[in-house]
Amino acid sequence: xxxxxxxxxxxxxxxxxxxxxxxxxxxxxxxxxxxxxxxxxxxxxxxxxxxxxxxxxxxxxxxxxxxxxxxxxxxxxxxxxxxxxxxxxxxxxxxxxxxxxxxxxxxxxxxxxxxxxxxxxxxxxxxxxxxxxxxxxxxxxxxxxxxxxxxxxxxxxxxxxxxxxxxxxxxxx
Amino acid sequence: xxxxxxxxxxxxxxxxxxxxxxxxxxxxxxxxxxxxxxxxxxxxxxxxxxxxxxxxxxxxxxxxxxxxxxxxxxxxxxxxxxxxxxxxxxxxxxxxxxxxxxxxxxxxxxxxxxxxxxxxxxxxxxxxxxxxxxxxxxxxxxxxxxxxxxxxxxxxxxxxxxxxxxxxxxxxxxxxxxxxxxxxxxxxxxxxxxxxxxxxxxxxxxxxxxxxxxxxxxxxxxxxxxxxxxxxxxxxxxxxxxxxxxxxxxxxxxxxxxxxxxxxxxxxxxxxxxxx
Numbered sequence: 001x002x003x004x005x006x007x008x009x010x011x012x013x014x015x016x017x018x019x020x021x022x023x024x025x026x027x028x029x030x031x032x033x034x035x036x037x038x039x040x041x042x043x044x045x046x047x048x049x050x051x052x053x054x055x056x057x058x059x060x061x062x063x064x065x066x067x068x069x070x071x072x073x074x075x076x077x078x079x080x081x082x083x084x085x086x087x088x089x090x091x092x093x094x095x096x097x098x099x100x101x102x103x104x105x106x107x108x109x110x111x112x113x114x115x116x117x118x119x120x121x122x123x124x125x126x127x128x129x130x131x132x133x134x135x136x137x138x139x140x141x142x143x144x145x146x147x148x149x150x151x152x153x154x155x156x157x158x159x160x161x162x163x164x165x166x167x168x169x170x171x172x173x
Numbered sequence: 174x175x176x177x178x179x180x181x182x183x184x185x186x187x188x189x190x191x192x193x194x195x196x197x198x199x200x201x202x203x204x205x206x207x208x209x210x211x212x213x214x215x216x217x218x219x220x221x222x223x224x225x226x227x228x229x230x231x232x233x234x235x236x237x238x239x240x241x242x243x244x245x246x247x248x249x250x251x252x253x254x255x256x257x258x259x260x261x262x263x264x265x266x267x268x269x270x271x272x273x274x275x276x277x278x279x280x281x282x283x284x285x286x287x288x289x290x291x292x293x294x295x296x297x298x299x300x301x302x303x304x305x306x307x308x309x310x311x312x313x314x315x316x317x318x319x320x321x322x323x324x325x326x327x328x329x330x331x332x333x334x335x336x337x338x339x340x341x342x343x344x345x346x347x348x349x350x351x352x353x354x355x356x357x358x359x360x361x362x363x364x365x366x367x368x369x370x371x372x373x374x375x376x377x378x379x380x381x382x383x384x385x386x387x388x389x390x391x392x393x394x395x396x397x398x399x400x401x402x403x404x405x406x407x408x409x410x411x412x413x414x415x416x417x418x419x420x421x422x423x424x425x426x427x428x429x430x431x432x433x434x435x436x437x438x439x440x441x442x443x444x445x446x447x448x449x
Contacts, residue, residue: 033290054189068288072199134338
């Protein structure tokens with residue numbers, strides 16, 4: 001239990017710093033950039049109380065916002081995916097939540113499950129983030145392109161991190 | 174009453190979600206009006222320190238470029254020195270100092286955080302209220318446009334970049350002083366759009382667009398960009414044109430904040446006019 005708390009806190013700090021210091025400066029193709037920080041929300045244990053999901057998402061979003069002077073923007077999008085997460089998990093799993101394991105993982109739930117899980121949440125987050133930032137309909141298709149390209153990059157980074165950091169867990173199971 | 178409490182307890186997840194969403198959106202739309210950007214002074218302190226440490230490290234990688242830009246600026250300034258001017262006339266104009274009062278003062282600052290990849294971009298600089306910076310001051314690099322100060326804390330300031338959907342700069346053609354406005358349509362940070370070009374105006378690629386000096390933000394004649402091509406609109410009253418920015422927004426090092434010494438006077442005059 002304490003192990004889980006420590007590991008998630010470290011992941012929180014690492015992802016915020018990584019997002020702010022490195023990913024925010026990446027400028028692919030002129031106007032996209034990946035938002036890996038929501039990986040923290042994706043990886044929270046299944047047993048996390050729902051209110052805690054929302055509160056953590058709110059704090060996470062605000063911490064990113066402080067660095068980009070967009071107070072509330074990332075917070076709104078991140079709270080939205082924290083709200084959707086339980087419903088997405090229920091919709092794509094065949095077995096009850098208690099039998100899914102400790103936390104979402106590519107190795108344990110398999111490629112298909114993890115792909116749909118992360119793709120749906122990343123897409124919701126990016127749609128909310130980009131359209132809220134623009135807040136007008138005149139640039140609809142240009143923004144849609146940004147959403148799609150950025151989602152692909154974010155997903156690629158999520159899968160890369162899964163492959164890099166979570167190879168040990170398979171042996172434990 | 175008990176049913177009401179039971180109802181809230183049963184659906185607390187949705188209510189908590191709605192509460193946090195509403196709080197976020199209030200934050201977002203309030204700070205978007207730039208009124209209360211400095212309300213959260215302590216967040217400036219944290220993000221300011223982290224941003225400037227980051228900048229301290231990455232600055233070394235762009236030293237060569239920064240030197241180049243500084244030496245170019247030096248050359249421009251040298252050209253303005255009296256020693257660089259050749260007197261072609263025998264008439265000597267003497268001018269007394271009491272006739273001249275400087276209209277603008279410049280505060281130099283270092284950009285410690287900058288983006289160009291969003292629809293709405295900001296820069297953070299390492300000077301703030303302590304150094305005399307106030308909201309609505311213009312920010313330039315060399316003689317080229319950067320943006321406008323929107324939030325000030327003691328040691329840092331946020332600049333609303335030219336690359337922001339709310340940036341609408343009053344500008345003019347250098348060649349004939351015709352007024353237009355410049356905006357950024359998103360996408361590539363090198364190209365902007367010139368709007369409100371009168372139909373009769375002859376626009377050629379390469380025409381220079383500068384600030385008009387009509388607002389209190391920028392002095393007259395700060396360079397914005399050059400015309401790429403004209404987009405004729407048959408069914409509208411004005412033409413638009415694509416513009417290439419002269420500022421390289423992706424490599425801002427040291428910038429200057431413009432302090433208009435007569436701002437108060439100008440604003441007072443405007444206000445008194447409104448009352449009539």
